Amino acid sequence: MKQDARSVARELRDREPLFHRPEHGTTRADFEAMTVPDYWEVGASGSIYDRQACLDELESRYADPTYDPLAGLEVGDFAVREAGGGAWLATYRLRQGVRNSRRVSVWRGTADGWVLVYHQGTVIS
Numbered sequence: 001m002k003q004d005a006r007s008v009a010r011e012l013r014d015r016e017p018l019f020h021r022p023e024h025g026t027t028r029a030d031f032e033a034m035t036v037p038d039y040w041e042v043g044a045s046g047s048i049y050d051r052q053a054c055l056d057e058l059e060s061r062y063a064d065p066t067y068d069p070l071a072g073l074e075v076g077d078f079a080v081r082e083a084g085g086g087a088w089l090a091t092y093r094l095r096q097g098v099r100n101s102r103r104v105s106v107w108r109g110t111a112d113g114w115v116l117v118y119h120q121g122t123v124i125s
Contacts, residue, residue, distance in 0.1 A: 009080045012114065013078050015034075015114060020070055075092050078090070086110070087107065088106070101124055102121070
């Protein structure tokens with residue numbers, strides 16, 4: 001089924017920045033459900049993280065009752081582009097305090113909703 005770019009943009013904008021939207025879940029099981037089994041990412045540091053490392057870090061963050069996943073985050077320049085095979089590329093600028101980065105996420109639409117395939121952050125200032 002062909003998806004409309006505007007509706008996909010709304011849906012994915014509601015999910016980014018990834019793992020920072022408590023309304024989509026805050027448990028390890030939630031994060032497992034929103035990622036493909038071979039998910040991986042390249043952090044803004046340039047380091048590569050596999051799914052297990054990401055899930056471990058997320059579980060640790062959300063275990064802290066003072067953790068505010070959206071504190072100091074500002075998203076701009078959000079755009080999506082269809083990549084084929086049910087995959088969509090979401091790009092945006094993320095401001096975290098004084099650090100700015102460009103972000104890219106690859107999402108796949110499934111019968112059960114959106115799942116994350118890949119993510120990368122690149123510091124720009």
